[in-house]
Amino acid sequence: MRDRLLRIFELLLERFGPRHWWPxxxxxxxxxxxxxxxxxxxxxxxxxxxxxxxxxxxDITRIYEFGEKELADIIRPSGFFNIKSRRLKTxxxxxxxxxxxxxxxxxxxxxxxxRHQFLSLSGIGPExxxxxxxxxxxxxxxxxxxxxxxxxxxxxxxxxEQNYHEVQGFFTSNLxxxxxxxxxxxxxxxxxxxxxxxxxxxxxxxxxxxxxxxAAGPPNL
DNA sequence: CACCAGGCAAGTA
DNA sequence: TACTTGCATGGT
Numbered sequence: 001m002r003d004r005l006l007r008i009f010e011l012l013l014e015r016f017g018p019r020h021w022w023p024x025x026x027x028x029x030x031x032x033x034x035x036x037x038x039x040x041x042x043x044x045x046x047x048x049x050x051x052x053x054x055x056x057x058x059d060i061t062r063i064y065e066f067g068e069k070e071l072a073d074i075i076r077p078s079g080f081f082n083i084k085s086r087r088l089k090t091x092x093x094x095x096x097x098x099x100x101x102x103x104x105x106x107x108x109x110x111x112x113x114x115r116h117q118f119l120s121l122s123g124i125g126p127e128x129x130x131x132x133x134x135x136x137x138x139x140x141x142x143x144x145x146x147x148x149x150x151x152x153x154x155x156x157x158x159x160x161e162q163n164y165h166e167v168q169g170f171f172t173s174n175l176x177x178x179x180x181x182x183x184x185x186x187x188x189x190x191x192x193x194x195x196x197x198x199x200x201x202x203x204x205x206x207x208x209x210x211x212x213x214x215a216a217g218p219p220n221l
Numbered sequence: 222c223a224c225c226a227g228g229c230a231a232g233t234a
Numbered sequence: 235t236a237c238t239t240g241c242a243t244g245g246t
Contacts, residue, residue, distance in 0.1 A: 033227095037226090038227085039225095039226065039227085039228045040226060040227080040228085043226090044226085122229085123228090123230080125228060125229050126228090126229095127228065128228070145228085146227070146228085187227095190227060
């Protein structure tokens with residue numbers, strides 16, 4: 001399965017090129033985006049982030065001191081703005097209380113410790129925690145999302161019944177632990193699904209399907 | 222018009 | 235434990 005996953009990765013990278021994820025200028029912006037994008041189109045998150053920058057709010061201390069109600073108004077375009085404002089404030093308060101508001105302070109903390117701390121916060125679930133670990137802190141964690149499960153199911157690699165931890169284990173146990181690889185792989189799966197694994201019942205035009213015919217690869221690939 | 226988008230928590234049986 | 239529902243904007 002390791003060779004198969006690496007083959008898929010090579011095909012996707014060849015077809016779509018490097019994705020340059022995460023689309024954020026700083027670790028803080030990536031963390032903020034990870035919370036704002038929960039069940040939300042990225043386009044709407046961009047508007048919210050733009051508003052935050054315009055209000056000089058892409059700053060830990062500024063967010064910490066800003067009112068929850070006022071912050072909700074700033075991030076309105078990202079949807080679920082009341083609950084997301086609370087979640088942002090909760091996460092920022094964690095950074096301030098536990099690390100003096102210094103993201104560099106997270107660098108020396110073991111991955112699993114950090115993950116447990118994130119998950120203990122209300123509003124940070126497995127995908128958000130792992131997105132922050134991988135894309136803001138460059139830790140070798142594989143991010144699983146709705147696209148990942150859809151990809152595995154539509155390509156017959158799994159039946160789609162696995163939970164988050166099981167899907168994550170499928171990738172991490174069959175791939176070298178490399179943050180750059182995990183970064184690009186997840187981004188490529190998202191890119192693939194956004195145009196091919198979406199509603200198409202049989203993944204029409206899927207670059208991986210094309211390969212099956214020409215290279216006589218394994219079934220469903 | 223309905224449906225979806227890079228989830229999560231709280232409520233119900 | 236296994237579902238269901240609330241959260242809300244903006245694009246297709």
